Amino acid sequence: MRVAGSPAVGHVLRAVLGNWVAGNWVDGPWAAGTTMTYQWALNGVPIAGATRASYVPVTSDLNKRLTVKAMGTKPGSLFQFYVSDSTSRVYIAYIKPTAPVAISGSLTTGSMLSASQGAWDVPGVTLFRRWMRNGIDIPGWQAFQDKYRLTAEDLGAKISVRTVAGKYKYRNSVPVVSAETGVITKGLILSFKAPAITGTAKVGQVLSTSAGTWNVPGLTVKYQWYAGGVAVLGATSKTFTPALAQAGKTLKAKVSVSRGGYIPAFAVSAVTAAVAR
Structure with a gap:
């Protein structure tokens, strides 16, 4: 048997049944009528309560290796069990972007620009923003919001936004920088x-x-x-x-x-x- 999934805190690991066939691993259930029980272990020590076919690593598992033992019983047959190979060490996963962050809005002073949410490989992330003018961080509280109102200081410049995604039990994503806008022009007074x-x-x-x-x-x-x-x-x-x-x-x-x-x-x-x- 084997462990499927990445051994990262908060990620689901699954015990996959199967057998070696002609030197290749083939996933598949054991014989019909077999009753399965499981026991996950951390550095060889059984984890209390971890007796299902899946397991979600927690923070205290960091830097340790996981295995799972599957035990099968069937009336009239011998008791059988298999132990998986160890996983790599448990780690905290980085959040990864799956789609870019984009800027929308009119490119004139006084107009409001909006940064899209982008897309991430983890749901429910919190986004941290920093708006930039010609690649340099813009000072002031407004530059940390999802929206940014263009000012006279932005005239003639190009604007971009840097986004970092965060979530409990995950490492923050690397900064994702949007494409720059076109050049900001003078706005209309209406x-x-x-x-x-x-x-x-x-x-x-x-x-x-x-x-x-x-x-x-x-x-x-x-x-x-x-x-x-x-x-x-x-x-x-x-x-x-x-x-x-x-x-x-x-x-x-x-x-x-x-x-x-x-x-x-x-x-x-x-x-x-x-x-x-």
Whole structure:
């Protein structure tokens, strides 16, 4: 008989019955009606309770060799037993990848990249990530997550992610590095809500405009007021007080936004009523 399987902690070993036939081992059951019992041993010492056809090595078995004895009884026949050859020393198995880790997502600043789970030869693993920029570890807590949001620092670079799989009773996998992305380009700044003017359009009355709402935080905001569709010289603050020169004209505010690593954008408010005197 023989032991089938790798003698690694947490891996199932099985006692395989059979016989040598013409110099070759042939797996197969013993004669019909034979009652089988088993005893696994560690360095020749029987393991208490290990009396089934399979055995799962535990941590205390490390660096020791396993054997199994199979005993067969059948009415009217002689008692028979066989002992397997020793296994190699029990070890802790490394987790191995069976499919690569891949990155998905838009390659523009502000976009979120996601790392796939990949596939491993052991189920239920925990994955440890580290995102890299041009092959160098990216600092900060975000670089240890399954997802990574691209920043202005990533502009012009290529991104990859290093993954290590771990599980109790197994050795961590060797680091698996994904393929690099293409070059990261500038992202778009998008307006979620246009600027809005508040106040009464009347000579001498202060008007104010909101900055609007945008998809990117931390923007630099600039303002420009228009009267009758023409930019008012010097009217570049959040508030504007119409003068007699603007009487009878409609007003609007243009809000321009920018941030390093992004394409600048602007949005324009709705026009007011004609400025009253």
